Amino acid sequence: MKPGIETTQIEAIRIKIRIETAAMDALMVRLFDTIDEANMAWVIAADQALRCAFGAALIDLVPSYTTLLVHYDCQQMNHAEALGLINKTLSGLEPADTQAGELHDIPVWYDESVGPELPLVAKRAGLSVDELIQQHCNHDYCVFALGFAPGYGFMGLVDEALATPRLKTPRRKVAAGSVGIADRQTAIYPLLSPGGWNILGRTNVPLFEYAKRGEPLFRPGDKVRFRAISREEFEADGGDTTPMEERP
Amino acid sequence: MSIEIIKPGLASSIQDKGREGHYHLGIPPSGGMDQRSLIAANLLVGNPEGAAVIECALMGPELRFDTTRKVAACGAEMTPRVNGEAQPLNEVFEVPAGSTLGFDFVKAGARLYLAIEGGIDVPERLGSRSTYALGSLGGMQGRTLQAGDTLALFQAHGQAVSGRHLPPSLVPEFSRQYQLRVMPGLYAHRLRAESETRFYSEDWVVASEADRIGYRMKGGTPLSFIEREPPFGAGDDPSNIVDACYPIGSIQVPSGSEPIILHRDAVSGGGYAMIGTVISADMDTVGQIQPHQKVRFVQVTLEEALAARAHYQKVLKQLRQMP
Numbered sequence: 078m079k080p081g082i083e084t085t086q087i088e089a090i091r092i093k094i095r096i097e098t099a100a101m102d103a104l105m106v107r108l109f110d111t112i113d114e115a116n117m118a119w120v121i122a123a124d125q126a127l128r129c130a131f132g133a134a135l136i137d138l139v140p141s142y143t144t145l146l147v148h149y150d151c152q153q154m155n156h157a158e159a160l161g162l163i164n165k166t167l168s169g170l171e172p173a174d175t176q177a178g179e180l181h182d183i184p185v186w187y188d189e190s191v192g193p194e195l196p197l198v199a200k201r202a203g204l205s206v207d208e209l210i211q212q213h214c215n216h217d218y219c220v221f222a223l224g225f226a227p228g229y230g231f232m233g234l235v236d237e238a239l240a241t242p243r244l245k246t247p248r249r250k251v252a253a254g255s256v257g258i259a260d261r262q263t264a265i266y267p268l269l270s271p272g273g274w275n276i277l278g279r280t281n282v283p284l285f286e287y288a289k290r291g292e293p294l295f296r297p298g299d300k301v302r303f304r305a306i307s308r309e310e311f312e313a314d315g316g317d318t319t320p321m322e323e324r325p
Numbered sequence: 326m327s328i329e330i331i332k333p334g335l336a337s338s339i340q341d342k343g344r345e346g347h348y349h350l351g352i353p354p355s356g357g358m359d360q361r362s363l364i365a366a367n368l369l370v371g372n373p374e375g376a377a378v379i380e381c382a383l384m385g386p387e388l389r390f391d392t393t394r395k396v397a398a399c400g401a402e403m404t405p406r407v408n409g410e411a412q413p414l415n416e417v418f419e420v421p422a423g424s425t426l427g428f429d430f431v432k433a434g435a436r437l438y439l440a441i442e443g444g445i446d447v448p449e450r451l452g453s454r455s456t457y458a459l460g461s462l463g464g465m466q467g468r469t470l471q472a473g474d475t476l477a478l479f480q481a482h483g484q485a486v487s488g489r490h491l492p493p494s495l496v497p498e499f500s501r502q503y504q505l506r507v508m509p510g511l512y513a514h515r516l517r518a519e520s521e522t523r524f525y526s527e528d529w530v531v532a533s534e535a536d537r538i539g540y541r542m543k544g545g546t547p548l549s550f551i552e553r554e555p556p557f558g559a560g561d562d563p564s565n566i567v568d569a570c571y572p573i574g575s576i577q578v579p580s581g582s583e584p585i586i587l588h589r590d591a592v593s594g595g596g597y598a599m600i601g602t603v604i605s606a607d608m609d610t611v612g613q614i615q616p617h618q619k620v621r622f623v624q625v626t627l628e629e630a631l632a633a634r635a636h637y638q639k640v641l642k643q644l645r646q647m648p
Contacts, residue, residue, distance in 0.1 A: 098510045099572050099599075100510075101508060105511060110567070111567065124349075137347070139349045141570050144567075148572065222568065223351045223593075225593065225595060227462065242561070287467075291451070
């Protein structure tokens with residue numbers, strides 16, 4: 078048996094929402110098919126409305142670019158009830174205020190030693206490295222979703238000219254604080270981890286430090302602005318200048 | 326009131342029932358991979374069922390106790406030894422002050438849970454003492470145990486009784502070949518029909534990359550996805566999707582070649598299509614499968630998954646009511 082795909086409609090924008098069974102106690106709510114900044118107002122609104130509607134029956138609710146995963150307590154609610162509640166909650170949805178998110182200023186040391194793909198991305202875009210840095214800094218990126226690792230925010234949209242596909246072979250180790258681009262997304266690696274994005278530089282801003290904040294720095298709907306700093310400034314701030322050793 | 330880690334074992338970590346409700350921040354639940362064995366070990370020594378224990382994977386640690394404590398070891402079959410003397414599994418025994426507790430090589434299963442009367446005293450992080458090593462969160466300084474670590478213990482409560490044991494009907498049985506029940510869904514429609522049929526009819530072998538994050542499978546025929554024009558934001562490979570949340574238990578197949586079952590330390594999302602989800606009642610089983618053992622995936626319906634969960638809850642109830 079294939080679990081059915083239910084559909085409902087947000088009346089205000091006449092989009093068909095698809096609700097798929099993700100597990101016996103989880104439903105994937107699909108609002109859109111493609112990444113678009115304009116979609117965020119709806120994803121955030123759906124996140125808030127569903128969190129409210131499910132209340133104590135909610136185990137977790139994970140928004141992403143186009144989808145939300147609703148994980149509910151199946152001892153409090155059955156599959157049909159959860160489906161019904163989602164339908165009822167989303168049909169009258171109004172877009173959220175996307176200006177409500179926090180704006181984060183992220184200082185980045187852009188340098189080939191810690192951002193080995195600077196020349197590659199610049200060359201593809203037909204820009205000098207300095208122009209590329211300027212372009213990467215010249216935009217307030219929207220935090221679409223958190224995930225992959227604690228504190229990791231999927232951000233976009235990067236200017237079309239800068240869009241660069243992921244590395245063919247991911248690096249086994251990408252240094253913490255590495256700032257990268259994949260297609261039209263940009264992100265910061267919060268911790269030393271494997272990864273396949275094109276790395277342009279490094280920041281010393283901690284994205285998830287339990288002892289200091291207890292929760293990640295970014296929230297979906299926040300905005301992020303990168304700011305180029307010199308090696309001296311980066312070092313003065315305690316930044317780790319160890320070059321990225323591994324080449325893809 | 327502490328225990329010292331003489332040898333850490335292969336990947337020993339402090340775990341409890343985990344921290345739910347933070348997945349939207351990229352923080353997975355963590356917690357014991359075989360929850361049933363973790364709960365059984367705690368209940369045997371009279372601890373609250375979610376007290377922090379040591380999860381020992383494949384090769385157990387060697388521990389020195391500076392205080393006399395009753396303990397119980399449940400899960401994988403690795404004979405415990407106090408100063409070299411064999412002790413029973415699934416039964417409370419005493420470790421006298423100054424003595425050493427070690428474990429033999431694993432005979433069956435993959436993870437043993439060592440509950441110590443009173444429980445392990447590490448700080449709670451987001452409501453749990455579980456270790457999430459990838460995020461440096463919880464447990465012993467956010468990492469697996471190392472030689473030289475000293476683990477503080479809570480006060481002994483005096484409720485533990487040597488010789489108390491699991492009734493034979495509640496002792497899990499291990500095998501070399503497992504069946505895992507899967508609810509197909511999510512992006513399963515992106516698989517070619519014949520490929521999906523084959524996925525459920527072949528033996529898969531657990532690869533050596535089998536840890537708290539996920540279990541990688543090898544040996545089956547690579548899966549074939551239907552070619553499509555990638556939607557904006559998704560990668561070019563037909564197994565790519567627009568990045569989305571990965572439920573715990575979901576099976577993703579990067580490039581179609583090697584399915585990965587995500588477990589309790591999973592990355593919370595990414596760009597690979599999921600073709601189904603291992604039912605929650607079978608996730609404890611996944612945590613007990615060793616690398617190189619065989620797995621068959623079996624399709625089940627939502628109703629069958631719920632029935633399996635009800636049965637699992639019944640077993641937990643029996644554990645809570647054991648004499």
